[in-house]
Amino acid sequence: MKRIVTISREYGSGGRDIAKLTAEKLGYQFYDQAIISTVAEATGLNPEYIKNHGESARGSYFFNYGYMGMGFNSFSLPDFLWQKQRELILYLAQTGNCVIVGRCSDYILRERDDCLNVFIHGDLESRKKRAVEVYGDPVKNIEKHLRDKDKKRKTHYRYYTDQIWGNASNYHLTLDSSEFGIEGCADIITYLAGK
Amino acid sequence: MKRIVTISREYGSGGRDIAKLTAEKLGYQFYDQAIISTVAEATGLNPEYIKNHGESARGSYFFNYGYMGMGFNSFSLPDFLWQKQRELILYLAQTGNCVIVGRCSDYILRERDDCLNVFIHGDLESRKKRAVEVYGDPVKNIEKHLRDKDKKRKTHYRYYTDQIWGNASNYHLTLDSSEFGIEGCADIITYLAGK
Numbered sequence: 476m477k478r479i480v481t482i483s484r485e486y487g488s489g490g491r492d493i494a495k496l497t498a499e500k501l502g503y504q505f506y507d508q509a510i511i512s513t514v515a516e517a518t519g520l521n522p523e524y525i526k527n528h529g530e531s532a533r534g535s536y537f538f539n540y541g542y543m544g545m546g547f548n549s550f551s552l553p554d555f556l557w558q559k560q561r562e563l564i565l566y567l568a569q570t571g572n573c574v575i576v577g578r579c580s581d582y583i584l585r586e587r588d589d590c591l592n593v594f595i596h597g598d599l600e601s602r603k604k605r606a607v608e609v610y611g612d613p614v615k616n617i618e619k620h621l622r623d624k625d626k627k628r629k630t631h632y633r634y635y636t637d638q639i640w641g642n643a644s645n646y647h648l649t650l651d652s653s654e655f656g657i658e659g660c661a662d663i664i665t666y667l668a669g670k
Numbered sequence: 671m672k673r674i675v676t677i678s679r680e681y682g683s684g685g686r687d688i689a690k691l692t693a694e695k696l697g698y699q700f701y702d703q704a705i706i707s708t709v710a711e712a713t714g715l716n717p718e719y720i721k722n723h724g725e726s727a728r729g730s731y732f733f734n735y736g737y738m739g740m741g742f743n744s745f746s747l748p749d750f751l752w753q754k755q756r757e758l759i760l761y762l763a764q765t766g767n768c769v770i771v772g773r774c775s776d777y778i779l780r781e782r783d784d785c786l787n788v789f790i791h792g793d794l795e796s797r798k799k800r801a802v803e804v805y806g807d808p809v810k811n812i813e814k815h816l817r818d819k820d821k822k823r824k825t826h827y828r829y830y831t832d833q834i835w836g837n838a839s840n841y842h843l844t845l846d847s848s849e850f851g852i853e854g855c856a857d858i859i860t861y862l863a864g865k
Contacts, residue, residue, distance in 0.1 A: 596839050643836045643844035644791050651842040
């Protein structure tokens with residue numbers, strides 16, 4: 476049996492909903508929004524900043540690196556956020572059974588053997604449809620929007636883990652949600668986590 | 671229900687055994703060695719050549735490309751083998767329910783919607799152990815041997831499909847055989863193919 480499930484996901488694949496449903500089916504805690512609010516409370520950072528930068532590529536060069544050339548410490552705000560999120564994820568994993576969405580949690584918890592790491596992806600059409608209909612993203616340039624979102628997650632993951640996001644070898648299981656559906660994916664993960 | 675299952679795999683992950691077991695469980699034809707012997711019979715190519723080049727990177731520059739500079743046709747022996755294997759896989763997929771091992775069959779059959787594409791991988795230690803104990807590979811330089819094998823498959827896949835081998839998005843499902851075991855993986859695939 477796996478006490479912890481991490482679910483990484485392409486934008487629009489429904490990975491977050493799959494994670495939520497899996498947590499319900501397993502009777503586990505579900506950590507997504509709670510990570511944002513806890514980190515916000517502990518650090519004083521704006522929740523919106525955490526939401527936008529907690530698992531996306533680092534922001535402008537100037538604010539992240541610019542001051543390095545000015546003789547200040549090289550520890551940037553994204554690095555600070557990464558460290559605080561990392562500490563929280565390590566703590567949450569110790570406290571009880573849970574499903575954690577994204578935030579390089581597969582990598583952060585890689586030393587644990589009670590952790591099932593999952594990646595959810597989907598075909599472009601299904602993801603576009605979901606982004607527009609469920610998340611309310613504008614139809615205009617939706618394909619570019621999806622690619623940008625994924626690119627940012629990929630870059631962020633690469634920067635902090637030195638691994639390739641979406642590469643099968645990083646996960647115990649990857650699933651195409653456009654093939655198996657939201658409920659279907661949650662059922663598979665629940666079954667494998669409970670074994 | 672899926673009529674066809676394709677199983678791509680890292681060297682030493684037991685993907686071939688998983689494919690064989692899945693075919694038994696589903697009552698499907700199993701195509702691996704049969705592809706080699708059929709292509710050998712149809713083309714006159716040496717089975718050993720097909721085994722070594724049917725899903726591995728192209729051979730020496732001279733034999734593959736060298737004669738292009740001599741004014742001959744640019745169609746090389748690896749390209750010829752690729753085409754013959756491709757024709758056979760397309761034909762086999764039409765004739766009946768089957769499980770096909772490797773050979774870019776996921777890509778070759780990508781237009782079909784009755785096909786479940788699976789990738790099997792495993793952690794390095796499990797794969798080394800399997801390569802030595804099950805395949806009888808020499809212990810010396812086993813890690814390099816594994817990496818070379820995978821690199822050749824990756825290069826071959828990239829050359830003929832323009833896709834990244836082992837990237838989750840290419841497959842409906844990827845599984846870590848060192849986590850779920852040979853029988854466990856076969857059970858999951860059988861369940862999902864039969865749905």
